[in-house]
Amino acid sequence: MNPLDRYEPLVDDREAFREACERPLPYAVRVNTIKATVDRVTRAFDEAGVGYESVDWHPALLTLDGKAGRTWPYFLGWVHGQEEVSALPASVLDPDPGDRVWDACAAPGSKTTQLAALMDDRGTLVGNDNSLGRLSALRHNAERLGVTDLVVTNQDARNFSLKPLDFDEFDRAIVDAPCSCEGTCRKNPTVLDEWTLDHVHQVVGIQKGILRRAVQATREGGSVVYSTCTFAPEENEAVLDHVLDSEDCRLVEFDPSLETSPGVTEWEGQEYDPSVELARRVYPHQNDTGGFFCAKLEVTG
Known part of the structure; x- marks a missing residue:
């Protein structure tokens, strides 16, 4: 079943429900405001050539074109991968x-x-x-x-x-x-x-x-x-x-x-x-x- x-x-x-369930999920990160600001993270992504989009309903969330795991913002604890x-x-x-x-x-x-x-x-x-x-x-x-x-x-x-x-x-x-x-x-x-x-x-x-x-x-x-x-x-x-x-x-x-x-x-x-x-x-x-x-x-x- x-x-x-x-x-x-x-x-x-x-x-629409079934079609959405069959699509891959966009990859998102949350900016960790203990260590960084959204502006600081987006500047770092710009410098690293990482594409991103802001999430309308949450100012600290970004969806990325790729993964964040091998970027400096991730290693420094500025972002955390979070659905x-x-x-x-x-x-x-x-x-x-x-x-x-x-x-x-x-x-x-x-x-x-x-x-x-x-x-x-x-x-x-x-x-x-x-x-x-x-x-x-x-x-x-x-x-x-x-x-x-x-x-x-x-x-x-x-x-x-x-x-x-x-x-x-x-x-x-x-x-x-x-x-x-x-x-x-x-x-x-x-x-x-x-x-x-x-x-x-x-x-x-x-x-x-x-x-x-x-x-x-x-x-x-x-x-x-x-x-x-x-x-x-x-x-x-x-x-x-x-x-x-x-x-x-x-x-x-x-x-x-x-x-x-x-x-x-x-x-x-x-x-x-x-x-x-x-x-x-x-x-x-x-x-x-x-x-x-x-x-x-x-x-x-």
């Missing part, structure tokens, strides 16, 4: 310098290091992952990009303990949850061949547990962003519905700055809390990106 067939009823233009739409959740969380922020599923670190840049590398940023192997990539990326406000932890996020820290709640948290990943098919087409509905059902419990813990660990009035790179409502709106019912939180509206679709309130006979419409779905044909899902919650108690 091709999972894209399953999700065609959710999109506004099925033909365009994956920059959305950290932008939506929008932490302030000095905040206490938890990235529950941090490795390999694109969103974590983006959060550090948004915080001006000031405050406490806790990057957690349950995979020790993946944490080595997080550490490497943080070091190359000059991140110093990062605390790295290796825990199951569903049972995350703040005991090793000197505080007992976060100001903000981000859960970029492990998922079935169909939205990454433009850069990794094999995910469609490997996809199974059984895996969707297996990972849902993990997603619910991590998001619940993120809400519990965040102070009243704080924000939690939930994101995935799957189209499956079971992993997106259904997870939000579960957490809204079990924790003190509410979904809030946000401006994603790029073309999106609202969350779906009904899927295969299941109805979800009407407020899940405030979540945003990003389909590949809307902005020539990967597929994505993003929602923002406010902790109310």
Whole structure:
């Protein structure tokens, strides 16, 4: 079963959706504002003969004609390869310098290091992952990009303990949850061949547990962003519905700055809390990106 067939009823233009999913994904980099400015990076690319275009919705993102891995801006930590739409959740969380922020599923670190840049590398940023192997990539990326406000932890996020820290709640948290990943098919087409509905059902419990813990660990009035790179409502709106019912939180509206679709309130006979419409779905044909899902919650108690 091709999972894209399953999700065609959710999109506004099925033909454009399928065509976009079959095209290669543009290569994008995020300017690391801890070490450089956008102007400094673009001047360096001009000197190196690297073609680039600015991304309309995000001032620190550039799409390149080629790869950045062998250029001086990359080696110096001025840029980081990051799929365009994956920059959305950290932008939506929008932490302030000095905040206490938890990235529950941090490795390999694109969103974590983006959060550090948004915080001006000031405050406490806790990057957690349950995979020790993946944490080595997080550490490497943080070091190359000059991140110093990062605390790295290796825990199951569903049972995350703040005991090793000197505080007992976060100001903000981000859960970029492990998922079935169909939205990454433009850069990794094999995910469609490997996809199974059984895996969707297996990972849902993990997603619910991590998001619940993120809400519990965040102070009243704080924000939690939930994101995935799957189209499956079971992993997106259904997870939000579960957490809204079990924790003190509410979904809030946000401006994603790029073309999106609202969350779906009904899927295969299941109805979800009407407020899940405030979540945003990003389909590949809307902005020539990967597929994505993003929602923002406010902790109310």
